[in-house]
Amino acid sequence: QSKGNARRDGSTGVTFADVGGLGNTIGEMMQVVEFLKDPKQFASLDAKPPKGILLEGDPGVGKTLIAKAIAGEARVPFYQMAGSEFVEAIVGVGAARVRDLFQRARVNAPCIIFVDEIDALGIKRAEAGVRTNEEREQTLNQLLSEMDGFTPDSGVVFVAATNRADLLDAALMRAGRFDRKIRILRPDEQGRREILQASSIHARKHRLGSDVDLAQLAKDLPGLSGAELGNVLNEAALEAVRRDGAEVTQADVYNAVDRVLQGIRRPSLPDS
Numbered sequence: 001q002s003k004g005n006a007r008r009d010g011s012t013g014v015t016f017a018d019v020g021g022l023g024n025t026i027g028e029m030m031q032v033v034e035f036l037k038d039p040k041q042f043a044s045l046d047a048k049p050p051k052g053i054l055l056e057g058d059p060g061v062g063k064t065l066i067a068k069a070i071a072g073e074a075r076v077p078f079y080q081m082a083g084s085e086f087v088e089a090i091v092g093v094g095a096a097r098v099r100d101l102f103q104r105a106r107v108n109a110p111c112i113i114f115v116d117e118i119d120a121l122g123i124k125r126a127e128a129g130v131r132t133n134e135e136r137e138q139t140l141n142q143l144l145s146e147m148d149g150f151t152p153d154s155g156v157v158f159v160a161a162t163n164r165a166d167l168l169d170a171a172l173m174r175a176g177r178f179d180r181k182i183r184i185l186r187p188d189e190q191g192r193r194e195i196l197q198a199s200s201i202h203a204r205k206h207r208l209g210s211d212v213d214l215a216q217l218a219k220d221l222p223g224l225s226g227a228e229l230g231n232v233l234n235e236a237a238l239e240a241v242r243r244d245g246a247e248v249t250q251a252d253v254y255n256a257v258d259r260v261l262q263g264i265r266r267p268s269l270p271d272s
């Protein structure tokens, strides 16, 4: 079983063990898993079933991975689209895509619908400026009405992700639509250690040498996202391949750190 490989049951094959640094958000995620495993029983427990979950956090902190892990743990299908895929030039196309997506989900419930970059679609009408148009309005309205249309035991959980929850349209944020908002932070040292360990397991074909100290690496990389930490290990593996090494050494890792940090800093350098 490997990260992101769809299984025969249509699920993602991703589990919480693949996600590092979940910290105390795990309880909330487990509740969603329990619901998806048996929506009717969950409803009969008088517990409030989750409907809409908004994952907010910087790029690369694992929002998509977490949504996939919830589906994988519950072994339910996962329907993913990017907000930008709903924004079309022709009026009515985006709304039809929203309708199709929710229709497919209802037929295959319990399941998760995941919409990444929800801000592409659900940005505040004022902020959208010239991009405000009839097509976008129709698409957003269709999404709102689909979100409102769930019955508590329908077994469909709508998960959306954004880097900019502050830009989202108030209609989308109204109570009852996203009943759970979970902020995904950049990992702390322990989280970074977990992520590096999880990533190094997936990169097993590039064996890490015994001199590679992931705990020290986690200490040395404050502020990096999960995606950036993954990049460090990927780059280190490439470095080992380039010099024809049998395994990844500590020197490969720190050369990779230099390259990844340069790549992160470059965009913020002032123009000269």
Ligand code: ATP
Pocket: 018, 019, 020, 021, 022, 057, 058, 059, 060, 061, 062, 063, 064, 065, 066, 116, 161, 162, 163, 195, 198, 199, 225, 226, 227, 228, 230
């Ligand atoms: P974006 O906002 O850019 O869509 P995201 O928050 O959805 O980013 P992901 O796409 O889930 O981030 O993360 C990208 C990759 O980074 C993952 O596939 C995984 O390899 C790695 N990654 C990120 N966060 C974690 C984490 N907490 N644990 C393990 N791996 C992680």
